[in-house]
Amino acid sequence: MRIIFLGPPGAGKGTQAARIVAKHGIPQLSTGDMLRAAVAAETPIGVKAKAVMDAGGLVSDEIVIGIVADRIDEPDAKKGFILDGFPRTLAQAEALDAMLASKHLELDTVLELKVDQTKLVDRIVKRAEEARAAGQPVRKDDDPEVFKTRLEAYNRDTAVVSPYYAARGQVIEIDGMQTVDEVTAAIEKALAGH
Numbered sequence: 503m504r505i506i507f508l509g510p511p512g513a514g515k516g517t518q519a520a521r522i523v524a525k526h527g528i529p530q531l532s533t534g535d536m537l538r539a540a541v542a543a544e545t546p547i548g549v550k551a552k553a554v555m556d557a558g559g560l561v562s563d564e565i566v567i568g569i570v571a572d573r574i575d576e577p578d579a580k581k582g583f584i585l586d587g588f589p590r591t592l593a594q595a596e597a598l599d600a601m602l603a604s605k606h607l608e609l610d611t612v613l614e615l616k617v618d619q620t621k622l623v624d625r626i627v628k629r630a631e632e633a634r635a636a637g638q639p640v641r642k643d644d645d646p647e648v649f650k651t652r653l654e655a656y657n658r659d660t661a662v663v664s665p666y667y668a669a670r671g672q673v674i675e676i677d678g679m680q681t682v683d684e685v686t687a688a689i690e691k692a693l694a695g696h
């Protein structure tokens with residue numbers, strides 16, 4: 503099973519991808535998580551990515567395509583994967599096509615979480631508040647002003663990715679405004695009927 507999750511920041515991609523991992527036993531390839539790990543470890547990639555991520559911008563295609571290409575080659579990804587947060591530009595989508603074609607692999611489906619963008623900042627503020635109350639680290643980009651920039655980047659650079667896959671009939675839209683459990687049920691139904 504090779505799946506892509508699309509949707510704006512805060513749409514629920516990470517939440518739902520983690521549930522699919524638990525149920526179907528395929529790894530979640532989250533470029534956001536990989537980049538945050540690189541930032542925390544202060545690797546050369548992390549050092550380059552940190553300022554861009556903190557400001558809500560997109561890390562360069564070159565860096566992100568490189569980390570995904572390496573990750574897809576790891577043994578646990580051989581049986582399938584869920585891409586969460588990638589591709590985020592047309593260049594990334596084209597690079598993914600090339601990666602898969604070189605391995606004679608195909609995508610199974612692209613799940614797009616459709617949400618009301620005006621409601622997303624509330625989810626992000628809530629996440630930050632919950633982390634603060636629990637004494638956990640708060641994502642720097644979960645600041646409401648930075649979130650605006652993340653949403654702008656999505657609408658400018660990432661919204662074009664869905665039509666790219668829709669032209670091949672690969673996109674299944676999921677209503678992401680339902681409860682988390684309802685969204686999971688809709689995803690499982692979509693996967694079962696695929």
Ligand code: AP5
Pocket residue numbers: 509510511512513514515516517518533534535537554555556558559560561562563566586587588589590594625626628629643652678679680681682685
């Ligand atoms: P990344 O980590 O990918 O973050 P994001 O996509 O911007 O957003 P989130 O992780 O906040 O959203 P999500 O859709 O996963 O929602 P979640 O499940 O967490 O990227 C971070 C940064 O890394 C980027 O800005 C960029 O700088 C860089 N980057 C990453 N990939 C890149 C790429 N390919 N190219 C270039 N740069 C890249 O849910 C959010 C909150 O809502 C949670 O608190 C959750 O509990 C809650 N929630 C979820 N579902 C529901 C629901 N149905 N109802 C109510 N609350 C819900």
